[in-house]
Amino acid sequence: MNPLQTLRIALRALTRNKMRSFLTTLGVVIGVSAVIAMVAIGDGAKARVEATFAAMGSNMLIVLPGTSTAGGAMGGFGSMPTLTWDDLVAIQTEIPTVRAAAPQLRTNAQVMSEEQNWGTQVFGTTPEYFQIRTWPIAQGVLLTQGDVDGGSKVAVIGQTVADKLFGENSNPTGHAIRIKNIPFTVVGVLSKKGQSQWGQDYDDIVIVPVTTYQQKIKGSLKNYVEGSVAVSATSADTTSRAESQIRAMLRDRHRLPLGADDDFSIRNLSEIASAQQEGTRTLTTLLAAIAAVSLLVGGIGIMNIMLVSVTERTREIGLRMAVGAKPADIRLQFLVEALALAVTGGLIGVALGVFGAWRLATSFGWEVLYRPDVIAIAVGFSGLVGVVFGLYPAHKASRLDPITALRFE
Amino acid sequence: MSGRSLIQFQDVAKVYHMGDVEVHALRGVTLGIEQGEFTAIMGASGSGKSTMMNIVGLLDRPTSGTYLLEGEAVSTLSTERLAEVRNRTIGFVFQSFNLLARTSALENVELPMLYANVARAERIRRATASLDRVGLGDRADHHPNQMSGGQQQRVAIARALVSEPRVILADEPTGNLDSRTSVEVMKLFQELGHSGITVVLVTHEPDIAQYASRVIQMRDGRILSDQRQQPKEAVVPPWTDGDEVDAP
Ligand SMILES: Nc1ncnc2c1ncn2[C@@H]1O[C@H](COP(=O)(O)OP(=O)(O)OP(=O)(O)O)[C@@H](O)[C@H]1O
Numbered sequence A: 001m002n003p004l005q006t007l008r009i010a011l012r013a014l015t016r017n018k019m020r021s022f023l024t025t026l027g028v029v030i031g032v033s034a035v036i037a038m039v040a041i042g043d044g045a046k047a048r049v050e051a052t053f054a055a056m057g058s059n060m061l062i063v064l065p066g067t068s069t070a071g072g073a074m075g076g077f078g079s080m081p082t083l084t085w086d087d088l089v090a091i092q093t094e095i096p097t098v099r100a101a102a103p104q105l106r107t108n109a110q111v112m113s114e115e116q117n118w119g120t121q122v123f124g125t126t127p128e129y130f131q132i133r134t135w136p137i138a139q140g141v142l143l144t145q146g147d148v149d150g151g152s153k154v155a156v157i158g159q160t161v162a163d164k165l166f167g168e169n170s171n172p173t174g175h176a177i178r179i180k181n182i183p184f185t186v187v188g189v190l191s192k193k194g195q196s197q198w199g200q201d202y203d204d205i206v207i208v209p210v211t212t213y214q215q216k217i218k219g220s221l222k223n224y225v226e227g228s229v230a231v232s233a234t235s236a237d238t239t240s241r242a243e244s245q246i247r248a249m250l251r252d253r254h255r256l257p258l259g260a261d262d263d264f265s266i267r268n269l270s271e272i273a274s275a276q277q278e279g280t281r282t283l284t285t286l287l288a289a290i291a292a293v294s295l296l297v298g299g300i301g302i303m304n305i306m307l308v309s310v311t312e313r314t315r316e317i318g319l320r321m322a323v324g325a326k327p328a329d330i331r332l333q334f335l336v337e338a339l340a341l342a343v344t345g346g347l348i349g350v351a352l353g354v355f356g357a358w359r360l361a362t363s364f365g366w367e368v369l370y371r372p373d374v375i376a377i378a379v380g381f382s383g384l385v386g387v388v389f390g391l392y393p394a395h396k397a398s399r400l401d402p403i404t405a406l407r408f409e
Numbered sequence B: 001m002s003g004r005s006l007i008q009f010q011d012v013a014k015v016y017h018m019g020d021v022e023v024h025a026l027r028g029v030t031l032g033i034e035q036g037e038f039t040a041i042m043g044a045s046g047s048g049k050s051t052m053m054n055i056v057g058l059l060d061r062p063t064s065g066t067y068l069l070e071g072e073a074v075s076t077l078s079t080e081r082l083a084e085v086r087n088r089t090i091g092f093v094f095q096s097f098n099l100l101a102r103t104s105a106l107e108n109v110e111l112p113m114l115y116a117n118v119a120r121a122e123r124i125r126r127a128t129a130s131l132d133r134v135g136l137g138d139r140a141d142h143h144p145n146q147m148s149g150g151q152q153q154r155v156a157i158a159r160a161l162v163s164e165p166r167v168i169l170a171d172e173p174t175g176n177l178d179s180r181t182s183v184e185v186m187k188l189f190q191e192l193g194h195s196g197i198t199v200v201l202v203t204h205e206p207d208i209a210q211y212a213s214r215v216i217q218m219r220d221g222r223i224l225s226d227q228r229q230q231p232k233e234a235v236v237p238p239w240t241d242g243d244e245v246d247a248p
């Protein structure tokens, strides 16, 4: 019998018991929708984490002053200055795995243009900072070493600040702003970086030369860096090595005895990133296990209903054999029925999974990423489940003796 | 008996094993049935009639002896080959009709052709012609539950005829029909005989056997008697008369 005809007969048999067929496919539906939803959400989260870390800067380490003793007398990171400007120079010059290092002095301040007023954060740093964070300029120019050396009253502003102070699609370069009432000239606008994973707006920032910052905005602690140090390693592979080298060097420079706690801490952003990806991976594995169990249960359900169907249709099978069906024809017919059940379940599962992931994503503010290859594999796999679990009932049907089958009540 | 018979049994025996018990359903039957013959097989229950029909219809194999169909020793063929020969050469009519439920008469009649890979248009053409032949051309899209027993059996006969078989095997085809409808079916079988199709029929009713041109009596797996006779002509009123059902 030709395959199309076989499929038609199978579909007709299945639509005859619509409710039963539907219930039978549920296991596969749940299994496949779980796979689709979990991959969509997992991939969405991964893409978002990756985008976030791409925005923060590649191979980035942050060195913070203060002890890392949890809840210790020092009162947390950054509370007590322990990093000196010489430490910064040493990090920059003495460690070969470090590509660049820059101070990050930060305060909140009111910033004004001629018409507008906006509360934002002001950063004092050096030109290396833009390189560390891989943050290109959109309009105008970046800060230069000359600006730092001369203590110039120039500023580079983020997109959000540009929008708030000068309106959207404006060109603020060359315009004046006042930070804490001190006049600065805007020399450039940074390209848009978007939001961090935690909803912080990267573009809500004003960046000034570190020297100007110390002289005009916040005052200076003389030898100590009154903030943190951003470091970029030479590559992703050397980031961890750079971290341990910086730690060893700083301990040495601060003359910390063996066994004493660090009086600084180092955050490795790529480690945080991979820890988060590890988290998604664990979740993904868990969901995959759930999906596998549902598919297994779904497959057993299909096998069960196919066995019932073979029994119910014993006379039909006997008749088909009497009029010329070969065992292979009967086997194929039931196999195609099981396959059709499973693939239908798979397709419903895809629809449900896509919809479910989208619903979850919109209500929790997650991102989803649908991958056609995963969808194709899921449908293909449900088909495989149908074939595997349909094999035994189909074989049983094909082995019936036509005489006995025709006499079956 | 000539070796040229369409159906040729040579000392055919069939033994069923039920645990330790051996049931001798056929004990060495030798028989020839010619093309176009209309044979009725009679005999007490358990005498081996159905067993013989199943062997003739290639649904079963003899335990010993040989069966030649169109001169070919079919008892040694593979299951697949048997299915093909059955599909081409033999049409079955059952006591309980065995039509597919919730399937139109036309599609029921098409069934054997599905397994012969006949193209769709040709299937419909031949199925329609076959239904016409049994007087049900106007019922092609009726389902079995919309037809009387007689009509259902005629659909079954149309199905048996559709592959233009050489042999029609009917095991108690009138067992579930009233006497009037039984005569209708007999008339149909007589017409088939005239057109060269060989009909073998099992029946318990002597009335029915009268319409055959040959009557074989069986007992205990053996042929007791084998007589050719002048068949009684089946005369019935037109098909539709009084045979209407809950058709819309
Ligand atoms: N599959 C089987 N297994 C065991 N014994 C069987 C089987 N089929 C038939 N028999 C036995 O073989 C003998 C002949 O059976 P068969 O069905 O041919 O009789 P029959 O003449 O058709 O009877 P009936 O008129 O009741 O239909 C009986 O004794 C029956 O019990």
Ligand SMILES: [Mg+2]
Binding pocket: B049, B050, B051, B171
């Ligand atoms: Mg019988």
